[in-house]
Amino acid sequence: MKVAFLTNIPSPYRVSFFNELGKYCELTVFFERSMSDERDKSWGNYEFKNFSGIILKGKNISTDKSFAPSIKKYLKSNKFDHVVVCNSFTPTGIYAIFYMKKNNIDYCIEGDGAFVKKENFLKKLFKKSIIKGAKGYFSTSKTHDEYYLTYGAEKNLIFRYPFTSVMEENVLDSPLDTEDKNKIKISLGINEERMILSVGQFVYRKGFDVLLKAVRNLDKSIGVYIIGGNPTSDMESFVCSHNLSNVHFLSFKKPEELRQYYKVADVFVLPTREDIWGLVVNEAMAVGTPVIATDKCVSGLEMIKNGLNGYIVPSENEVDLSNTINMLMDNNFKRMSEESLETAKKYTIQNMARTHINILSKI
Numbered sequence: 001m002k003v004a005f006l007t008n009i010p011s012p013y014r015v016s017f018f019n020e021l022g023k024y025c026e027l028t029v030f031f032e033r034s035m036s037d038e039r040d041k042s043w044g045n046y047e048f049k050n051f052s053g054i055i056l057k058g059k060n061i062s063t064d065k066s067f068a069p070s071i072k073k074y075l076k077s078n079k080f081d082h083v084v085v086c087n088s089f090t091p092t093g094i095y096a097i098f099y100m101k102k103n104n105i106d107y108c109i110e111g112d113g114a115f116v117k118k119e120n121f122l123k124k125l126f127k128k129s130i131i132k133g134a135k136g137y138f139s140t141s142k143t144h145d146e147y148y149l150t151y152g153a154e155k156n157l158i159f160r161y162p163f164t165s166v167m168e169e170n171v172l173d174s175p176l177d178t179e180d181k182n183k184i185k186i187s188l189g190i191n192e193e194r195m196i197l198s199v200g201q202f203v204y205r206k207g208f209d210v211l212l213k214a215v216r217n218l219d220k221s222i223g224v225y226i227i228g229g230n231p232t233s234d235m236e237s238f239v240c241s242h243n244l245s246n247v248h249f250l251s252f253k254k255p256e257e258l259r260q261y262y263k264v265a266d267v268f269v270l271p272t273r274e275d276i277w278g279l280v281v282n283e284a285m286a287v288g289t290p291v292i293a294t295d296k297c298v299s300g301l302e303m304i305k306n307g308l309n310g311y312i313v314p315s316e317n318e319v320d321l322s323n324t325i326n327m328l329m330d331n332n333f334k335r336m337s338e339e340s341l342e343t344a345k346k347y348t349i350q351n352m353a354r355t356h357i358n359i360l361s362k363i
Helices: 012-021 071-076 091-102 121-131 142-150 178-188 208-215 233-241 255-264 279-285 298-303 318-329 333-346 349-362
Strands: 002-007 026-031 052-055 059-061 065-067 082-085 108-110 136-139 158-160 194-199 222-227 247-250 267-270 291-294 310-313
Touching (some): 002 012, 002 091, 026 071, 065 091, 136 142, 136 349, 142 158, 142 298, 158 349, 178 255, 194 255, 208 222, 208 233, 222 255, 233 247, 255 279, 267 279, 267 318, 279 291, 279 298, 279 333, 291 298, 291 318, 298 310
Parallel strands (some): 002 026, 002 082, 026 052, 108 136, 194 222, 194 267, 222 247
Antiparallel strands (some): 059 065
């Protein structure tokens, strides 16, 4: 089976997925750009082992997109059994889709997730012109299904797949015990007995301001570690003015070091205002950490079972968030950790690749 994927950049988890998928088919991946402007240089340390990776020539647009009409020469031959477009709304993706429509070349559309939003008629019409007409749609969730249906997809052509950045070997067999956690805490310089972790860029969308408001209602003995670069001046001012001595802002960490923080966290919190997926939920559950996420986080809505491996709270509600954190702190962490691991086992890159092959075989 000859398969082509179109996507924006060779991010580490995407390359891992393509290397796994390439074990099952003859895979070619076309990347719009070699690197995003806002990512750490370590993202450039990729290796195309089991697939042919082609960086398209084009004009860079925004942080991680480009317009690369050079994709036309690769599609023109129509030598692929399946073409999967992951960058449907970048200039290159739009160009590729309209070219394939015009020349009767079948294609599929894939995304990480989506929410249906209110928008004007022209914008909706434009999106519909892109999405409608694919021979298959790769969806991550119920909300993603609804998104495709809103823009003209046929229900019987929508297929679910587990979206993740976690390899099977990185999912723990069982939760860490207290002794092992304490050893890691000492190595990381974490002094608090209880710890909350949150990870993401310090931008408004991530909702860290809501988390900081919630922290005011937590016991000062609970350490709150937020990893994501340099905090905004507003965040620093808020922490200072409310004497939140238990809040710690940390810079970006490499994957292996970040994984250590996930391991020792009692609770992972994603207070996002919108995440069309949220891979940090996968990463937290892979080491057995219960998760609190908002109702605007697709991975949370799909992976969290309320009261079993975490909780869903309303977005922008610091009272519900603080109450839920306090309730979880009194819960049975071992049972919730075990449930998190069971969920994570379903969301591995290996399973993601196998599911893709099964779907492509049906289309």
